[in-house]
Amino acid sequence: MVHFCFSSSSSMIMIVGLLVVLAHLKGSSSTHLSTDFYDKSCPTVFSIVKSVVKSAVMEEKRMGASLLRLHFHDCFVQGCDASILLDDTPTFKGEKTAGGNNNSVRGYEVIDHIKSKVEAVCPGIVSCADIVTIAARDSVVFLGGPNWKVTVGRRDSKTASLEAANSGVLPGPDSNLSTLIQKFQDQGLSPTDLVALSGTHTIGKARCVVFRERIYNDTIIDASFAKKRQRRCPRNSGLGDDNFAPLDNKTPKIFDTAYFKNLIAKKGLLHSDQVLYDGGSTDSLVELYSKSPESFNKDLVVAMIKMGDISPLTGSNGEIRKNCRKPN
Numbered sequence: 605m606v607h608f609c610f611s612s613s614s615s616m617i618m619i620v621g622l623l624v625v626l627a628h629l630k631g632s633s634s635t636h637l638s639t640d641f642y643d644k645s646c647p648t649v650f651s652i653v654k655s656v657v658k659s660a661v662m663e664e665k666r667m668g669a670s671l672l673r674l675h676f677h678d679c680f681v682q683g684c685d686a687s688i689l690l691d692d693t694p695t696f697k698g699e700k701t702a703g704g705n706n707n708s709v710r711g712y713e714v715i716d717h718i719k720s721k722v723e724a725v726c727p728g729i730v731s732c733a734d735i736v737t738i739a740a741r742d743s744v745v746f747l748g749g750p751n752w753k754v755t756v757g758r759r760d761s762k763t764a765s766l767e768a769a770n771s772g773v774l775p776g777p778d779s780n781l782s783t784l785i786q787k788f789q790d791q792g793l794s795p796t797d798l799v800a801l802s803g804t805h806t807i808g809k810a811r812c813v814v815f816r817e818r819i820y821n822d823t824i825i826d827a828s829f830a831k832k833r834q835r836r837c838p839r840n841s842g843l844g845d846d847n848f849a850p851l852d853n854k855t856p857k858i859f860d861t862a863y864f865k866n867l868i869a870k871k872g873l874l875h876s877d878q879v880l881y882d883g884g885s886t887d888s889l890v891e892l893y894s895k896s897p898e899s900f901n902k903d904l905v906v907a908m909i910k911m912g913d914i915s916p917l918t919g920s921n922g923e924i925r926k927n928c929r930k931p932n
């Protein structure tokens with residue numbers, strides 16, 4: 605009896621140990637990504653992505669913001685696997701019409717353009733998921749943000765899920781701080797990552813429909829800022845829903861730390877921006893980043909690499925799509 609108990613508890617320990625090892629292997633799947641993955645197979649990929657992103661951003665600054673957001677919305681839904689790029693077909697509904705994406709996410713044509721140039725020199729080698737990741741980094745750099753080495757080696761999904769994209773994994777603009785922290789934590793991202801990544805709202809635009817509640821009903825808002833934004837965003841829903849305002853009230857085309865200064869002045873455009881500075885646990889980070897571009901840049905780079913590491917397909921999982929819009 606004693607012997608039985610002993611062997612049962614030691615095999616229990618072994619099972620628990622095995623589970624810990626398995627969990628660790630699963631969690632560290634991102635170690636398959638590396639900065640030198642294409643060094644032999646497609647060394648020119650980085651310069652191709654850079655040149656196409658550069659011309660797209662020179663043509664329209666906002667495209668840099670759009671490419672960055674494309675990467676975020678790819679990674680938060682079943683990992684950074686280019687699932688967001690799959691077009692709907694009569695028999696398939698992908699992520700493009702999901703709540704946060706429809707009529708909102710842009711940059712798909714730029715990714716197509718990059719992909720066709722890359723396929724011309726290294727056919728079947730570079731994933732769409734890696735192209736999106738590199739393009740996001742280059743966008744940040746061209747608009748004045750920090751630079752870093754992108755880890756690559758992701759593969760593309762063979763499918764996508766509208767249900768997954770609509771399941772609430774993508775945070776909405778009226779989220780409170782605890783919801784934001786939770787949704788980032790669900791992806792393995794810390795509150796520091798949340799604040800640093802939200803700082804990318806230093807570039808780009810949002811539509812009236814996502815900030816209407818904030819400018820008419822929020823209490824934590826500068827009154828003159830609210831008035832100014834109300835001019836092009838009427839109270840009645842349906843009117844002017846697609847009218848744009850810059851996410852950064854000060855320098856919307858420059859990747860800087862003005863976003864955080866806006867929050868301190870109660871001039872965040874989205875409710876989900878302002879909750880980062882509203883007497884809660886993230887106030888001190890907002891204050892730090894508002895004063896120290898070095899701290900912001902350092903934490904942003906860490907967070908961008910972590911976000912790019914969310915559940916990648918590696919090894920023989922997934923595929924290298926020929927056309928980013930459809931499975932092979």
Ligand code: HEM
Nearest residue numbers: 669670673676708775776777801804808809810811814876
């Ligand atoms: C913290 C939770 C977040 C919420 C609630 C949120 C919400 C939004 C919303 C509602 C818009 C405007 C969309 C529209 O009106 O069509 C937007 C734009 C944008 N978001 Fe976020 N976002 C979040 C985090 C992030 C992250 C993590 C990134 C990237 C790392 C990001 C990058 C951007 C960029 C660059 C734009 C401007 C896009 C453009 O002009 O095309 N956001 N976001």
Ligand SMILES: *[C@@H]1O[C@H](CO)[C@@H](O)[C@H](O)[C@H]1NC(C)=O
Nearest residue numbers: 700701702703705706707708
């Ligand atoms: C997506 O947006 C278009 C307008 O751009 C609209 O006609 C369509 O109903 C929307 N689809 C969904 C699922 O919301």
Ligand SMILES: *[C@@H]1O[C@H](CO)[C@@H](O)[C@H](O)[C@H]1NC(C)=O
Nearest residue numbers: 778779780781782783784786
């Ligand atoms: C935050 O929002 C969630 C979802 O809407 C809600 O359940 C929760 O009570 C809110 N938390 C706080 C602290 O307001």
Ligand SMILES: *[C@@H]1O[C@H](CO)[C@@H](O)[C@H](O)[C@H]1NC(C)=O
Nearest residue numbers: 816817818820821839840841
């Ligand atoms: C603001 O709150 C009022 C009162 O609850 C509500 O009637 C209105 O629909 C809300 N939204 C806007 C944009 O005014």
